[in-house]
Amino acid sequence: MGATLVEKIFSSRCGREVQAGEVVMAPVDRAMIHDITGPLAVRVFREMGGDEVFDPARVVMLFDHQVPADSVQAAENQQFMRDFAREQGIHNYDLREGVCHQVLMEKGHAAPAEIIVGSDSHTCTYGAAGACATGIGSTDMGFVLKFGALYFRVPESIRVEVSGAFAPRVGAKDLILSIAGDIGAGGATYQALEFSGETIETMPMAGRMTCCNMAIEMGAKAGIVPPDAVTREYLQARRPGAEIADLAPDQDAVYADRRAYDVTALAPQVAAPHNVDHVVDVGEVAGTHIDQVFIGSCTNGRYEDFVEAAEVLGDRTFSEEVRVIVVPASKEEYLKTLRAGLIEKFVEAGALVEAPCCGPCMGGAFGLLAPGEVSLSTSNRNFRGRQGSTEAEVYLCSPATAAASAVTGAITDPREV
Amino acid sequence: MRIWKFGDDIDTDAIIPGRFLTEYEPARLAEHVFEGTRDDCRTGVCPGDIIVAGKNFGCGSSREHAPLALLGAGVRIVVAESFARIFYRNAVNTGLLPLVCHDTGGLVEGHEATVDIENGVLTSDCIDYPIEPVPPFMQAIIDAGGLVEYAKEMKEVEICTGSQR
Ligand code: SF4
Numbered sequence: 001m002g003a004t005l006v007e008k009i010f011s012s013r014c015g016r017e018v019q020a021g022e023v024v025m026a027p028v029d030r031a032m033i034h035d036i037t038g039p040l041a042v043r044v045f046r047e048m049g050g051d052e053v054f055d056p057a058r059v060v061m062l063f064d065h066q067v068p069a070d071s072v073q074a075a076e077n078q079q080f081m082r083d084f085a086r087e088q089g090i091h092n093y094d095l096r097e098g099v100c101h102q103v104l105m106e107k108g109h110a111a112p113a114e115i116i117v118g119s120d121s122h123t124c125t126y127g128a129a130g131a132c133a134t135g136i137g138s139t140d141m142g143f144v145l146k147f148g149a150l151y152f153r154v155p156e157s158i159r160v161e162v163s164g165a166f167a168p169r170v171g172a173k174d175l176i177l178s179i180a181g182d183i184g185a186g187g188a189t190y191q192a193l194e195f196s197g198e199t200i201e202t203m204p205m206a207g208r209m210t211c212c213n214m215a216i217e218m219g220a221k222a223g224i225v226p227p228d229a230v231t232r233e234y235l236q237a238r239r240p241g242a243e244i245a246d247l248a249p250d251q252d253a254v255y256a257d258r259r260a261y262d263v264t265a266l267a268p269q270v271a272a273p274h275n276v277d278h279v280v281d282v283g284e285v286a287g288t289h290i291d292q293v294f295i296g297s298c299t300n301g302r303y304e305d306f307v308e309a310a311e312v313l314g315d316r317t318f319s320e321e322v323r324v325i326v327v328p329a330s331k332e333e334y335l336k337t338l339r340a341g342l343i344e345k346f347v348e349a350g351a352l353v354e355a356p357c358c359g360p361c362m363g364g365a366f367g368l369l370a371p372g373e374v375s376l377s378t379s380n381r382n383f384r385g386r387q388g389s390t391e392a393e394v395y396l397c398s399p400a401t402a403a404a405s406a407v408t409g410a411i412t413d414p415r416e417v
Numbered sequence: 418m419r420i421w422k423f424g425d426d427i428d429t430d431a432i433i434p435g436r437f438l439t440e441y442e443p444a445r446l447a448e449h450v451f452e453g454t455r456d457d458c459r460t461g462v463c464p465g466d467i468i469v470a471g472k473n474f475g476c477g478s479s480r481e482h483a484p485l486a487l488l489g490a491g492v493r494i495v496v497a498e499s500f501a502r503i504f505y506r507n508a509v510n511t512g513l514l515p516l517v518c519h520d521t522g523g524l525v526e527g528h529e530a531t532v533d534i535e536n537g538v539l540t541s542d543c544i545d546y547p548i549e550p551v552p553p554f555m556q557a558i559i560d561a562g563g564l565v566e567y568a569k570e571m572k573e574v575e576i577c578t579g580s581q582r
Contacts, residue, residue: 015576037480
């Protein structure tokens with residue numbers, strides 16, 4: 001019987017053939033911890049009798065959720081983590097690089113056929129590099145730090161086959177929102193989404209990351225794209241000289257479900273409050289007044305996203321009725337955007353550009369919403385209270401839709417500006 | 418114990434909002450449990466009360482602060498039609514018992530309920546609701562008293578052993 005991508009990864013890392021549904025103790029190739037969930041993981045590691053982490057070279061630490069520290073408590077947590085990194089010889093990017101998932105990808109910490117865990121739910125982003133990557137809690141992370149392995153239930157996979165070419169100003173975010181609307185917030189729980197088809201094959205890494213990033217919004221354990229020439233090119237620059245594993249699902253692999261999508265006629269998509277699967281064509285919510293627009297996050301904080309937003313913006317300025325917050329996902333993306341002249345363009349148009357971090361995405365650090373306010377965000381979650389007051393509303397969309405709406409002051413179809 | 422009833426897709430941002438995540442102590446987290454979405458929980462939940470919910474309880478963020486906040490409030494058991502994956506693991510790891518019951522629709526807010534884990538049944542208003550058995554490898558962690566206890570004495574783990582079909 002054939003194997004899916006994740007079955008192949010677990011089989012190769014466990015050294016024997018394993019199938020979906022089995023519970024295995026599998027080795028972990030990389031573990032990521034950040035400022036929010038890391039301190040608890042470190043405490044648990046100690047409580048478990050942990051002394052030295054399994055392999056400091058396989059642990060990546062960075063701070064992104066509350067940077068620079070927005071409270072004394074956040075500062076203390078970061079200090080605690082810095083001390084731990086120093087003591088253990090763990091590489092700590094500290095607050096210099098940006099949002100964890102973007103940084104792990106661009107620093108080459110994720111590669112095909114690896115098993116990667118992070119104490120953050122959007123760790124599934126690294127499926128774009130062909131890794132089986134999943135978010136875990138702090139106690140599981142404490143276990144990983146001690147043993148370098150973790151229990152996994154090998155997930156069943158849903159094969160997502162995507163065909164067609166996107167219309168102008170429609171892209172990966174619209175695709176994944178429409179898939180989330182179709183599969184539902186819990187529709188892929190305990191499963192993996194295996195993306196395939198011509199649209200995925202021709203999609204650049206940035207779009208693949210956007211798609212894999214949101215696998216968790218359907219409850220999935222992982223989202224994964226079969227590694228190909230695009231993956232190779234991305235990794236060659238980031239892991240010079242390293243061998244990149246060949247990996248493809250078998251023709252006769254067994255899937256829990258197969259779903260086909262054609263993007264040819266896909267309109268820009270918006271997830272309306274307060275669920276990620278509450279997805280509609282932009283036209284259905286067009287005209288909705290907005291108070292804040294956030295362009296950034298691990299879903300859409302890359303150079304390509306800012307190019308998309310800047311193209312829609314053109315020579316216009318943002319509406320004075322809207323606070324526009326732009327936060328590149330990493331230093332690398334920030335510099336690319338800066339050098340292309342786009343940061344200047346956004347600032348001149350009236351945006352606030354912040355240094356790389358999670359920003360308003362999680363409602364922790366800054367950019368929080370007051371009761372009754374409405375935010376349009378390129379991030380991945382619009383849960384009630386996610387970006388501040390529980391009486392505020394968050395809509396999710398693509399960078400193009402965010403830019404078009406920031407210009408007009410109301411939710412706007414980017415094809416119409 | 419009394420039932421606190423919730424719907425589908427209760428996310429971890431609702432259980433404990435992002436701005437309180439610098440805190441790690443269950444009792445302190447409990448001061449903000451369901452803040453802004455179910456404010457009555459903060460003062461009203463008594464030790465031993467149970468949360469009853471629909472599908473996909475605990476979706477979203479991997480924050481372990483969510484089960485810790487519930488534990489701090491005195492909740493020991495959450496019964497739901499299904500759980501989000503990371504929350505389920507986090508709950509078992511920290512000692513909060515997630516129980517799956519396929520139809521929680523008939524259970525009523527504020528009513529008394531008893532849970533008989535051994536026989537897999539929840540009883541409320543004289544009606545028995547069957548509860549799914551916990552998967553064996555999860556039961557081993559529960560029996561140990563959580564993942565910390567489970568891991569404490571172990572020097573190393575054997576990769577890919579303890580597997581079961
Ligand atoms: S940008 Fe948002 S979703 Fe991504 S890691 Fe940060 S808080 Fe989480």
